[in-house]
Amino acid sequence: MEKKERYNVAVVGATGAVGQKIIETLEKRDFPVGELRLLASARSAGQQVTFKGQTYTVQEAVPEAFEGIDFALFSAGGSVSEKLAPAAVERGAVVIDNTNAFRMLPEVPLVVPEVNPHKISEHRGIIANPNCSTIQMVVALKPLYDAYGIERIIVSTYQAVSGSGQAAIDELKEQTWKILNNEPIEPKVLPVKSLPRHHQIAFNAIPQIDVFEENGFSREEMKMINETRKILGDDKIQITTTCVRIPVFYGHSESVYIETEKSFDMEEARSLLASAPGVVVVDDLKEQEYPMAISAEGRFETFVGRIRRDLFHPRGLNMWVVSDNVLKGAAWNAVQIAEYMVKTR
Structure with a gap:
C-alpha cells in the first residue's frame, strides 16, 4: 500500500457492537479517513x-463494495469474512479481520501491536485480530516473556456478555429486570445461541464460552491456547484455560498464573509491567486499588494488578488482568494495526 494523506476505509459489520466501536474509534483517533464505506448484511442495509x-447510509456487503478501498475492517462473523475478505484483497484492500476465520493459518499474521508488530509486514492481504481474551493476556505477558521466558500459563477468565454480541447484552438486561420484578425468564442466547439449551446469565456464572471440543475444552479456551503460542512464537509454552461468562456488560477479567523459565525479582517484574506499552498497573492493596471491569470500560489500555509471587513455586507469578473486550479486545486492536501501517509507510 502506497503512502497517502487519506485512506478509504470499509467497516464490515458496521451495525454490530464491534463495528460501532470501530467507527467510534476511527473518529476518536482521528484516523486519516478519506472515504468511509459502512457495510453490513442485506437486512441491515x-x-x-x-x-x-x-450521516452515512449502511450498504450491503458485496464484493463490489470494496472497489477503491485501502483498509477493510471486518467484524461480521467468520462465514462473512471467509466469503468477502478474499474479494476485498483481490480489489487491493488490506483486510484486518476480527473473526476466527484466518487466525491459525500459517500465512496470516496474528497481531497485537504491543506484542508482535513486526508480523504486520508479512501479510499477504489479510491480518487477523486475535480473540479478545487472548489479546489482553499477551499484552500483559509480553514484557515478562521477553525478560524471563514462560514455561507455563494457567488462566481463568471472567468474560463480559458483550463478547457474545448485542443479543447477549440485551438478554442480561432483560433477565435482570425480570428477576428483580419476580417475573419468569426464558434464556435464549447464552452460552451459545445456536445450541438447543440455554442458561440464565443474570446473577450467575456460566463455565462455557463457545462450543466444547472433544478434549473437554471449549473452543474459546482452545483459542487462547493456540493463539497465545502463535503470537509469542513459542510452541513450548504449556497453557491451560478455563473461560467463564459472567453478568458484566463490558470488560473481560482474567486471573493469570505463570511459571517463568528464569528467576525474577518482584520489583523488576512490576517495573517491567508498568513500563510496557499498553499496560497500566493498578496495584495498591492498602487503598484497595486493583483493576475492575467497570473502570476498564471505554479505555484502550490493559490493566494489571494483584501482582504477587506464588507461595510455593519460586518462579510462579500471579496477576489480575482486565481490559475492555470490545475495544482493546476487538475494535481498538484493529484500528491500531491500521494506524501502525499508516505510520510505517
Missing part, C-alpha cells in the same frame, strides 16, 4: 450511522 458529524 439502509440504516443510518453518524461519523464526524456526517
